[in-house]
Amino acid sequence: MIRFEDVGKSFGPVTVLDGLNFTVAPGEFVTLIGPSGSGKTTILRLLMTLEQVTSGVIYVGDECLSHVTRGGRQVPADEKHQREVRKRIGMVFQQFNLFPNMKVMQNLTEAPIRVLGKSRAEAEDRARELLDLVGLSEKVDAHPSQLSGGQQQRVAIARALAMQPDVLLLDEVTSALDPELVAGVLALLKDIARTTDITFLCVTHEMGFARDVSDRVMMFDGGKVIEDAAPDKLFSDPDHERTRLFLQAVLERG
Amino acid sequence: MNDDVWRWDYAWEVFPEIVGGGLWTTVQVTVLASIVAYALGLVLALLRMSSIRIVSTIAWAVIEFIRSTPLLVQLFFAFFVLPDIGLRFGPVTTGVIVFGLHYATYSAEVYRAGIEAVPRGQWEAATALSLPRSRTWTKVILPQAVPRVLPALGNYTISMLKETPLLLTIGVLDIVGVAYQEGSAAFRYVEPITIAGVLFLVLSYSASLLTRWMERRVGIAR
Numbered sequence: 388m389i390r391f392e393d394v395g396k397s398f399g400p401v402t403v404l405d406g407l408n409f410t411v412a413p414g415e416f417v418t419l420i421g422p423s424g425s426g427k428t429t430i431l432r433l434l435m436t437l438e439q440v441t442s443g444v445i446y447v448g449d450e451c452l453s454h455v456t457r458g459g460r461q462v463p464a465d466e467k468h469q470r471e472v473r474k475r476i477g478m479v480f481q482q483f484n485l486f487p488n489m490k491v492m493q494n495l496t497e498a499p500i501r502v503l504g505k506s507r508a509e510a511e512d513r514a515r516e517l518l519d520l521v522g523l524s525e526k527v528d529a530h531p532s533q534l535s536g537g538q539q540q541r542v543a544i545a546r547a548l549a550m551q552p553d554v555l556l557l558d559e560v561t562s563a564l565d566p567e568l569v570a571g572v573l574a575l576l577k578d579i580a581r582t583t584d585i586t587f588l589c590v591t592h593e594m595g596f597a598r599d600v601s602d603r604v605m606m607f608d609g610g611k612v613i614e615d616a617a618p619d620k621l622f623s624d625p626d627h628e629r630t631r632l633f634l635q636a637v638l639e640r641g
Numbered sequence: 642m643n644d645d646v647w648r649w650d651y652a653w654e655v656f657p658e659i660v661g662g663g664l665w666t667t668v669q670v671t672v673l674a675s676i677v678a679y680a681l682g683l684v685l686a687l688l689r690m691s692s693i694r695i696v697s698t699i700a701w702a703v704i705e706f707i708r709s710t711p712l713l714v715q716l717f718f719a720f721f722v723l724p725d726i727g728l729r730f731g732p733v734t735t736g737v738i739v740f741g742l743h744y745a746t747y748s749a750e751v752y753r754a755g756i757e758a759v760p761r762g763q764w765e766a767a768t769a770l771s772l773p774r775s776r777t778w779t780k781v782i783l784p785q786a787v788p789r790v791l792p793a794l795g796n797y798t799i800s801m802l803k804e805t806p807l808l809l810t811i812g813v814l815d816i817v818g819v820a821y822q823e824g825s826a827a828f829r830y831v832e833p834i835t836i837a838g839v840l841f842l843v844l845s846y847s848a849s850l851l852t853r854w855m856e857r858r859v860g861i862a863r
Contacts, residue, residue, distance in 0.1 A: 435765070435768065435769050436768065437765050437768060437769075470771055470773075473768075473769075473771055474771045476769075477769060477770075478765075478769040480762060480765065480766065480769075482760075482762050484760075484762035484763060484765060484766035485766070486763065486766070486780075486781050487785065488781070488784040488785050489780075497770070497772070497776075497780060498770035498771065498772055501772060501773065501776055502770065502771045502772060502773075546770070547769070547770075550770060550771070
């Protein structure tokens with residue numbers, strides 16, 4: 388579903404990703420772990436086209452996201468091409484990023500109507516179903532500012548699902564939440580991952596969640612994948628000393 | 642009685658002249674020029690923020706040029722020089738265009754600040770939902786940016802109001818213009834000029850009440 392081929396990303400002189408290769412199969416739930424600044428979030432941002440690759444190629448499904456072929460040569464993709472390909476990808480952000488000027492209902496229907504060409508009635512029906520799924524049916528007419536962080540993040544998850552994505556990117560989605568709200572959001576995501584065939588790519592510091600829900604966990608350090616294994620293997624018997632130290636540090640922090 | 646500092650009978654005589662002649666001109670120019678300034682200011686702000694380098698550079702140059710030259714000079718130029726190259730407008734129209742253009746450049750910077758204050762996450766969420774660029778502007782960014790800058794724009798309307806006496810220089814008689822005219826006809830300036838001052842006080846105070854009301858509304862909406 389997702390394929391990174393020799394992807395590099397630099398911000399000026401700083402190299403964040405360096406010759407990165409990995410694939411994610413359709414329906415797979417892959418979690419990226421690693422110290423801050425190791426490039427995990429950059430991977431999600433490249434997939435969402437919020438950043439552009441410095442080198443290498445990214446594929447989504449059987450389409451190339453980062454490049455188009457023009458006159459027999461691969462050239463960096465333009466905005467129009469990326470807009471088409473990224474319709475298959477949704478993203479949930481650390482800071483929720485709901486539109487504060489719209490009610491919950493409008494947050495959920497704006498893009499399905501404008502981008503997927505759904506009728507208003509169809510989009511609103513779907514929005515109600517999704518609000519029901521995330522347990523916020525009664526908040527349909529609320530403004531985001533009237534919701535708690537946990538509720539805002541649930542709406543943001545519903546908003547991403549309303550676009551019927553094949554791939555859902557989760558960028559530290561519980562990092563900005565009060566501790567007592569984290570479990571609810573994680574349980575919801577677990578539920579969605581189990582009941583849909585959406586491909587997930589998740590950056591998180593919630594190791595319990597990662598172990599519980601992931602099919603595969605990739606440990607990042609210095610812009611490279613240093614370990615890529617099933618969660619049970621990676622969390623209980625990592626091959627790399629670096630992984631072991633990282634996990635130990637995270638567990639000690641609590 | 643001619644030695645009285647203030648004569649009520651004379652004051653009552655010139656009051657309707659100043660209100661009837663000057664007040665209307667002042668209000669008309671201020672309102673029309675505000676509309677021009679707010680609309681054109683937004684356009685200038687968007688051009689200034691364009692990702693096409695040449696467009697944003699030209700917009701920057703236009704904004705800086707107009708902001709850095711005095712309004713009075715611009716009025717003279719528009720009224721006395723432009724007709725030589727075939728651009729001829731009536732004095733009131735010239736006033737509206739020059740005031741509108743001048744304050745559009747200030748408004749553009751205010752809009753730009755308001756737009757830049759919208760968190761980057763809003764753009765990113767719009768991208769993640771594949772919303773078209775135009776839709777992102779009209780439904781996400783501007784509805785958040787514009788209410789925040791309304792009070793600042795309101796203050797420009799108040800400045801404009803207080804600068805309308807400059808129109809005297811191109812023959813448009815605003816409140817002060819009419820007051821001055823009345824004063825020179827009777828050789829008594831105290832009453833008409835005082836009345837003009839009071840009228841400005843009333844106008845700009847009501848405008849600032851309106852601006853403060855908008856500020857509160859914006860505060861509630863957030």
